[in-house]
Amino acid sequence: MSNKSLICAIETSCDETAIAFIADGSKVLSNVVSSQIDTHRGFGGVMPEVASRLHIEQISLVLKEAIEKSGVTMEDVDAIAFTQGPGLIGSLHIGVLASKTLAWYYQKPLVPIHHIAGHIYANAFVTEIQFPLLALVVSGGHTELVYMKEDYNFEILGTTQDDAIGEAYDKVARVMELGYPGGPAIDALAKQGTTQYVLPRVRTEKPLDFSFSGLKSAVLQLVLKEERHGRELDKANLAYAFQEAVLDEVLFKTKKALETVEVRQVVLAGGVSANSRLRERLTRMMDGYPDIALSIPPLWCTTDNAAMIGAAGAVAFKKGIRADFSTSAKAGYDLEV
Amino acid sequence: MKQLFIDTAHRHLTVACVENGVIVSLIHQEAFKSQSEKVMNAIDECFKQAMWQPRQLQSVVLTEGPGSYTGVRIAMTIAKVLASVAPITIYTTTSLQLIAGSNMNTFVLIDARSARVYGGLVDEGRLVDDASIYTIEQVQQLKETHPHWQFVGDLHLIGESDRWMDIEDGILTCIKNARVVDDIDALIPLYLKSNQEYQL
């Protein structure tokens, strides 16, 4: 199957307004991301209505810049790929409408993309994706083990029963007064920490599911206990203990998944894949599987962006996946359809 | 001049193709919470009825609000995207002016939820007061103190039947009084509530 295509991709599912132009599924012609992180930091988290407002303030600027940097014109584009969900409904609406408007004006096909598919296909920028594969998707909104027996075929083997991994990092960072977002802060602090505190092991009913809320409560209890005993909390050691416990859980479940499915490749995906300790530990773990290739996305492609939607979009476009003008944003959206 | 008129601020979806002050095609339908799904097909249908090609479009006139936040962003996203990729001039008007049309001394109220309304006095197509948020009691007081005003819009909020004026008059009056947008990037909806109000 020829991979020739030019995709204009739009992603607005959370707090980044992003538009990219992707050629042949893996060549980035332009990838413009306007992040709202500074605004939401002031609120201590993403405020949905504020996020929608910032998307509409940014959409025309981001679109013009993405077109200009791409060196192509909208006429050249084969299809418009957009994140249909999951995500914040008001934010998704802006990207969906922008996509529909372009599709109408230029009479181009619309290709709806699941946000997670985008994160997984971000790996197309660094490697040739091989099937069957197992994707470990870790982000602020998701924690999933996804099995793909072939291109654009998704089966969720395990998911979180409570918080997403990035959410757990944010909540623990709040308890430890490390600010928002929590992931990078904990990752950095943990580097100076050592094994002083012990946090309990996570238990889930389904063997491949994740759970982080128990760990989060354990951190809170530990903080309160130290306070009660008048002992000073060693934040670096707590960050270390929390991070190791989270990653134990994630890697243990990934290992379990590899016992149930036979794959040629494991790919890491999602915002938390920027975590240095996760990269290190997953790489070391995969040394034990010499027949399975490991792909870790480039740092620029770990957080939300539209390039990854374009990479997934190129595949979905070839597969004939289409949306019409009545399509809408889906806040909750099943990957397995 | 080939103009597209769009209003998605309230529970009706209004889309019209207008050329030189004449409505060529019009879709005006109830679309409570479904503007996002219906708007593009409505635009496409209006263009087909008018026998226009999308590329012939020269200007968009939209209501910037007040109204449902999700709603006002729909028309504005479409306008911003079109103006970003093509030489299309954008004009804005308000949902209050659309509802009032060319009528005199017309106070328009739109449900803003939580027993409040977006309201404003419109006289012959022009906003007399800026659009603002009123409580139901304030509207009732205005009604008592200004017997010569007519009240239109979501009147069920003050215990009367909703009242809507002629939509074609509303569209043409809006187009006549609309303001040109010089900086499309700086265009934001008329929310009447600031970001700070979302602080937890």
Ligand SMILES: [Zn+2]
């Ligand atoms: Zn994401």
